[in-house]
Amino acid sequence: MIDVKIEESWKELLKEEFEKPYFTELTSFVKEEYKRARIFPPGKLIFNAFNHCPVSKTKVVILGQDPYHGPGQAHGLCFSVPEGIEQPPSLQNIFKEIHDDLGTPVPASGNLERWADQGVLLLNATLTVKAHCAGSHQNKGWETFTDAVIQQLTRKKRNLVFLLWGSYAQRKGAFIDTNCNLVLKCVHPSPLSANRGGWFGNHQFSQANRYLKEHGMSEIKW
DSSP states (O other): OOOOOSOHHHHHHTHHHHTSHHHHHHHHHHHHHHHHSOEESOGGGTTHHHHHSOGGGOOEEEEEOSOOOSTTTOSSSTTOOOTTSOOOHHHHHHHHHHHHHHOOOOOSOOOTHHHHTTTEEEEESSOOEETTBTTTTTTSSHHHHHHHHHHHHHHHOOSOEEEEESHHHHHHTTTSOTTSSEEEEEOOSSHHHHTTTTSTTOOHHHHHHHHHHHTTOOOOOO
16 A cells, blocks of 8 residues: 555545555656656645644535646645745635625735644645646546545535535535535636626625534634
8 A cells, every 4th residue: 555645534534545546546647747847736745735634623625626836836725825925816816705704804825724724624626736737637536536535524524614616616526415514606716707706795704604603613714
């Protein structure tokens, strides 16, 4: 079995996945890519979303698609960038909506580790990407793996909140049981989608917190 460097509770939950042939092939592909090209995020941060958010703490899941493919942006959490990196437009729109929804000031930093540490799993469908080549690691096995993450998580836990932004995330999350989880859908926060309407004014962050509170969980400090 491949020794995957991932937080222990996730390692236990996903152990069968790590033994499957597709994951072995995916691992070989990713290792080769890191040897011969510039790949994001840095190898040690591929599973950063899981390392900040153990299974027991996970209560909200935000689904992204691909890591950012510009230098210094991707660090293993969807929509997030490290300290000191300019906020991408989608993240700016997320912060604007949080401000309008909850009245919280727009933060200077785009680092969402503070969300992850509170139980928000910031999960991209594909966990690696080649520099400046969006979608370059799609259809190599990552999507199968991240589908399994959602399936195993929803088998183990109830009353999760899923934020599915845009058609890709909504297709990926189509199998989530809405009877025992809250699934909130809207357009993607990218300017291309958000500026056409359907992103601003949805109040998804306050809805998520209300649901968590109703089910005896602490609210997220967005």
